[in-house]
Amino acid sequence: MNTDFGQTLLLTLRLASCTTLLLFIFGFPLAYWLSHTRSRLRMLVESLVSLPLVLPPTVIGFYLLLAFSPENLLGRWLHDVWGIKLVFSFAGLVVGSLIYSLPFMVQPLQAGLEAMPPQLIEASYLLGKSRWTTLHKVILPNIRASLWSGAILTFAHTVGEFGVVLMIGGNIPGQTRVASIAIFEEVESLNFGQAHQYAATLMVLSFLMLLAFYWLNQHHRQWRIR
Amino acid sequence: MAHPLIQANLSLSLSGNKSVFDLSVELSIEPGELLVITGSSGSGKTTLLRILAGLEKKALGQIHSGTHVWQDSATKTFLPPQQRPVGMVFQQYALFPNMTVRENIAYALPKGASPTIIMEMLEIKELIELADNYPHQLSGGQQQRVALARALVRKPALLLLDEPLSALDPTMRARLQDFIRETHQQHQLTTVLVTHNEDEIRQLATRVICLEHGKISAQGSPDSIFPQKKHTLKGIWLGVEGQVAKVKIGENELPVSFRHSAIPFPNPGDWVWVSFGSEGAVFLKKEGQ
Numbered sequence: 001m002n003t004d005f006g007q008t009l010l011l012t013l014r015l016a017s018c019t020t021l022l023l024f025i026f027g028f029p030l031a032y033w034l035s036h037t038r039s040r041l042r043m044l045v046e047s048l049v050s051l052p053l054v055l056p057p058t059v060i061g062f063y064l065l066l067a068f069s070p071e072n073l074l075g076r077w078l079h080d081v082w083g084i085k086l087v088f089s090f091a092g093l094v095v096g097s098l099i100y101s102l103p104f105m106v107q108p109l110q111a112g113l114e115a116m117p118p119q120l121i122e123a124s125y126l127l128g129k130s131r132w133t134t135l136h137k138v139i140l141p142n143i144r145a146s147l148w149s150g151a152i153l154t155f156a157h158t159v160g161e162f163g164v165v166l167m168i169g170g171n172i173p174g175q176t177r178v179a180s181i182a183i184f185e186e187v188e189s190l191n192f193g194q195a196h197q198y199a200a201t202l203m204v205l206s207f208l209m210l211l212a213f214y215w216l217n218q219h220h221r222q223w224r225i226r
Numbered sequence: 227m228a229h230p231l232i233q234a235n236l237s238l239s240l241s242g243n244k245s246v247f248d249l250s251v252e253l254s255i256e257p258g259e260l261l262v263i264t265g266s267s268g269s270g271k272t273t274l275l276r277i278l279a280g281l282e283k284k285a286l287g288q289i290h291s292g293t294h295v296w297q298d299s300a301t302k303t304f305l306p307p308q309q310r311p312v313g314m315v316f317q318q319y320a321l322f323p324n325m326t327v328r329e330n331i332a333y334a335l336p337k338g339a340s341p342t343i344i345m346e347m348l349e350i351k352e353l354i355e356l357a358d359n360y361p362h363q364l365s366g367g368q369q370q371r372v373a374l375a376r377a378l379v380r381k382p383a384l385l386l387l388d389e390p391l392s393a394l395d396p397t398m399r400a401r402l403q404d405f406i407r408e409t410h411q412q413h414q415l416t417t418v419l420v421t422h423n424e425d426e427i428r429q430l431a432t433r434v435i436c437l438e439h440g441k442i443s444a445q446g447s448p449d450s451i452f453p454q455k456k457h458t459l460k461g462i463w464l465g466v467e468g469q470v471a472k473v474k475i476g477e478n479e480l481p482v483s484f485r486h487s488a489i490p491f492p493n494p495g496d497w498v499w500v501s502f503g504s505e506g507a508v509f510l511k512k513e514g515q
Contacts, residue, residue, distance in 0.1 A: 117318065117320065119316045119318060119320035120320055120322060122279075122281050122307070122316075122320070123314070123316065123320040123322075124322075124333075125280075125281075125306070125307040125308055126279055126281075126307045126308075126310075126312060126313070126314050126377075127333060127334040127376070127379075127380065128308050128309075128334075128336055128380060129308065129333075130308065137322075137333065138322055138324075141324040142322070142323055142324050144324075
């Protein structure tokens, strides 16, 4: 196995891990709000969250590229004030992936929260427990299956992304070159053997993750909430 | 008479899909009483309990408990449910599915409190053998007992029961009625029970409030709300033959039907009450129970 292959694969996994972790942190409050709110904004927010499901990744990539570009307001501000460069950088890839994979985290979490009887939360409050205790002792354990579903789908989806990464990340080895991009490049250069190595690895990895996802769904039925 | 435990003057407008529902209630709850709130479904019984528990923030008016103010919309005071000394049992039990029976009860334990009460609760509520089971492994009646035990761990000043027996079969219902009565009597615990079961009201209530369309339509003792239609006679229990019991009333030995809740039966020779109504002669209870 050459170092290029290892480096690219490691970068892919790092990107997927960062995206999954950050999306959980940002996605959970959003999913909680969506599952409890009666606000009219709900439909608007739900549509926005689901947008990456139907848009070509190149569209998201294109607009992110424009937004992050130092020639434009946001990009310049990020660069001048914070010293952050999001175009053709790993940080930019993470931001792009966060947007691209948002529905894959938020939708399972929202479904899990909606399926949980609201009385469980009220019962916990009535037993004198704070919101924080209720969150980690009652809410999170009872949507465990949704948490894992969201995490697995987000991870797998991020590993599989291509268009967004290509648009805003380019193809810098060790920085922005993830496995899906590497396959494209190897095929372009007619290195079918190397492309095959990447492709087979992604296929096995994705299959195993989906297997875990369906196993969880099956397993969860056995202790569903009455 | 002691001061009322709870003095409340409340109103709440809830707009549903089709209608606007207005609740407007003035009530006081005396220490140690078992107050039943009854009324047709949609009359606001559950909403009233939820307001008392602090689960309906939008309610207007005041709730005072002695000198404590639980809420007062005029001064924007609102004590969150965590800080009200209230135990509540929900209609659908609301046990935490991720915790065993023991863990569900232990969860209610305040920080620093002695854990001996957990064992005590398991014992009193006959849950020792079930302590390591998860809620989904329990019957409805068992879940209800766990919910009751869990609500009592914090030693609440006020126990709220929202149709706790409605999902149970008649045998279980009768047993749990006993549990509720014992709980109430042992701790002299002020209890508010929502039910529309007349039998439950007769068995348990010290006072009844009827709600109709969010307003109190009647209140008083169970007998004044539901005038006794049947009449009852005392007799001597002789024993059971097949599906009927034999009870000697006066000089006559009568066949008397009984419900499952009669088990365990009285001993032969015990004095018992028998009611005579539209269903014929029915065993009511042992004398003194």
